[in-house]
Amino acid sequence: MKRPATWKTIRVEALRRVHTGLWAPGARIPDEAELAAEFGCARATVNRALRSLAEDGLLLRRRKGGTRVPTTPVRKATFDISIIRQEVESRSQQYGYQLIDDRLEKPPGDAQAALDLPDDAPLRHVMALHLADDRPFCLEDRWLNPGLMKLDQVRFDKLSANEWLVRNLAYSVGTISFHALSADPDTARLLDCAEGTALFAIERTTRNAAAPITFVRLTYASGYRMQATL
Amino acid sequence: MKRPATWKTIRVEALRRVHTGLWAPGARIPDEAELAAEFGCARATVNRALRSLAEDGLLLRRRKGGTRVPTTPVRKATFDISIIRQEVESRSQQYGYQLIDDRLEKPPGDAQAALDLPDDAPLRHVMALHLADDRPFCLEDRWLNPGLMKLDQVRFDKLSANEWLVRNLAYSVGTISFHALSADPDTARLLDCAEGTALFAIERTTRNAAAPITFVRLTYASGYRMQATL
DNA sequence: AAGTGGTCTAGACCACAAA
DNA sequence: TTGTGGTCTAGACCACTTG
Numbered sequence: 001m002k003r004p005a006t007w008k009t010i011r012v013e014a015l016r017r018v019h020t021g022l023w024a025p026g027a028r029i030p031d032e033a034e035l036a037a038e039f040g041c042a043r044a045t046v047n048r049a050l051r052s053l054a055e056d057g058l059l060l061r062r063r064k065g066g067t068r069v070p071t072t073p074v075r076k077a078t079f080d081i082s083i084i085r086q087e088v089e090s091r092s093q094q095y096g097y098q099l100i101d102d103r104l105e106k107p108p109g110d111a112q113a114a115l116d117l118p119d120d121a122p123l124r125h126v127m128a129l130h131l132a133d134d135r136p137f138c139l140e141d142r143w144l145n146p147g148l149m150k151l152d153q154v155r156f157d158k159l160s161a162n163e164w165l166v167r168n169l170a171y172s173v174g175t176i177s178f179h180a181l182s183a184d185p186d187t188a189r190l191l192d193c194a195e196g197t198a199l200f201a202i203e204r205t206t207r208n209a210a211a212p213i214t215f216v217r218l219t220y221a222s223g224y225r226m227q228a229t230l
Numbered sequence: 231m232k233r234p235a236t237w238k239t240i241r242v243e244a245l246r247r248v249h250t251g252l253w254a255p256g257a258r259i260p261d262e263a264e265l266a267a268e269f270g271c272a273r274a275t276v277n278r279a280l281r282s283l284a285e286d287g288l289l290l291r292r293r294k295g296g297t298r299v300p301t302t303p304v305r306k307a308t309f310d311i312s313i314i315r316q317e318v319e320s321r322s323q324q325y326g327y328q329l330i331d332d333r334l335e336k337p338p339g340d341a342q343a344a345l346d347l348p349d350d351a352p353l354r355h356v357m358a359l360h361l362a363d364d365r366p367f368c369l370e371d372r373w374l375n376p377g378l379m380k381l382d383q384v385r386f387d388k389l390s391a392n393e394w395l396v397r398n399l400a401y402s403v404g405t406i407s408f409h410a411l412s413a414d415p416d417t418a419r420l421l422d423c424a425e426g427t428a429l430f431a432i433e434r435t436t437r438n439a440a441a442p443i444t445f446v447r448l449t450y451a452s453g454y455r456m457q458a459t460l
Numbered sequence: 461a462a463g464t465g466g467t468c469t470a471g472a473c474c475a476c477a478a479a
Numbered sequence: 480t481t482g483t484g485g486t487c488t489a490g491a492c493c494a495c496t497t498g
Contacts, residue, residue: 005468006467006468007467007468019402025397031482031483031484032483032484033483041468041469042468042469042470042471043469043470043471043484044467044468044469044470044486045467045468045469047484047485047486048467048468050484051484051485057310061483061484061485062476062477062478062483062484063475063476063477063478063482063483063484063485064475064476064477064478064479064481064482064483064484065476065477065478065482065483065484066482066483066484067483067484071397072312072313072316072393072396072397073396074310074311074312074316075310075311075312076308076309076310076311077308077309077310077311077406078306078307078308079306079307079458080287080304080305080306080307081304081305081306081307081460082302082304082305083302086302086304163302166302166303167255167301167302172249173460174460175457175459175460176307176457176458176459176460177455177456177457177458178408178430178455178456178458179430179453179454179455179456180410180411180428180429180430180431180454181410181428182426182427182428196412196426197412197428198410198411198412198427198428198429199410199428200408200409200410200430201410223409224409224410225407225408225409226407226408226409227405227406227407228309228406228407228408229405229406230311230403230404230405230406235487236486236487237486237487261463261464261465262464262465263464271487271488272487272488272489272490273465273488273489273490274467274486274487274488274489275486275487275488277465277466277467278486278487280465281465281466291464291465291466292464292465292495292496292497293463293464293465293466293494293495293496293497294462294463294464294465294494294495294496294497294498295463295464295465295495295496295497296463296464296465297464297465
């Protein structure tokens with residue numbers, strides 16, 4: 001056993017025992033008090049280590065039930081959601097932005113459903129293109145609830161709605177999903193690819209505590225890969 | 231102020247102050263000792279709350295630098311990686327499995343590169359179809375390093391490689407990425423869609439401490455959406 | 461050099477879910 | 480009922496990083 005029993009070393013050691021099968025899938029592992037005695041540390045330190053593993057889906061903990069190694073672990077993968085400009089710049093590419101369209105109009109069914117707006121009031125519809133090294137990178141197709149946050153007065157010709165919203169409406173709740181779609185003629189033209197090309201898209205709905213704020217579909221240029229970490 | 235200052239209530243209150251702008255983006259917030267005094271709790275409790283927010287990307291903490299509200303927060307989204315059978319069953323659908331092909335052959339360039347295998351040794355290639363309510367759900371295209379784990383002796387005709395590996399090689403490291411692809415003739419036939427349909431795919435490479443184990447591409451049937459939580 | 465978060469301790473009480 | 484994890488405390492020392 002290592003001398004300084006920090007919670008990280010305990011985490012590593014616990015993970016090793018799971019890897020090697022010393023703690024078998026489905027089996028219950030010693031409780032915190034026992035492990036604290038074994039490692040010669042406070043129970044809180046063991047707690048920190050095991051809680052960390054449980055947060056990653058590598059252990060299952062229940063009061064009175066003890067801590068177990070899951071038979072079919074559900075790993076958590078995480079990925080960062082940053083501003084598109086940052087995403088481009090982190091690839092060491094030159095970022096560019098181009099506003100395509102910005103008008104009030106009635107939303108299509110999916111946007112209206114996502115925002116959960118009852119009547120058919122017109123919404124602000126912003127289309128914009130994000131560029132990387134002067135090539136199309138991502139098409140932003142956004143619907144905004146104009147009644148909120150003076151959202152009808154902000155101009156998006158220089159600063160993207162993506163960036164403005166992240167800066168001003170961060171820390172709001174919402175949903176996010178990913179899917180593949182086939183490039184329609186307009187999308188193909190804007191993203192400089194053939195019609196029907198398979199494209200990766202992210203849809204996000206953002207809500208305030210009270211009301212829906214915005215629904216956006218980000219369609220990435222052909223070949224885009226989203227990387228996540230386990 | 232609430233009476234019982236648990237770390238969760240402090241987390242909520244801190245988030246409220248960020249939301250309302252009381253703690254402005256870029257600004258430094260009071261240090262742990264001050265907040266502990268304000269909330270009438272131990273510093274460790276404040277630490278727990280702020281650390282939790284920092285893990286979600288909603289605060290930035292640095293020793294000596296203090297805790298700040300990020301100007302451009304990088305939110306973390308997480309999603310669960312479970313066995314495909316579980317994914318189907320969690321949708322209240324009937325799971326089915328069908329082995330398509332299983333043979334030794336030389337891998338194509340992408341699989342070989344992903345597994346980082348030097349020579350052109352043949353790998354075990356397993357193709358299988360996962361079904362939901364008797365309809366194609368996901369196509370599993372997997373390359374296995376047969377030298378490891380007696381991987382050349384396991385049969386995948388009843389139990390999917392996906393499930394076997396999760397059960398037996400869980401807790402290994404690797405990479406994961408998502409992209410869109412266009413259905414080639416074989417894929418279209420197996421997934422029961424038109425050739426050229428845009429499909430959502432996940433690629434995962436799994437390594438042991440020492441050696442690469444498996445590379446898999448999971449291609450989902452048309453219309454699939456992957457949901458994540460913020 | 462000094463301030464701030466990171467961590468550990470030893471003890472305590474509580475909440476939840478098995479038995 | 481009882482055992483287990485969940486959390487809080489008051490204090491202490493340490494590590495990093497900024498000024």
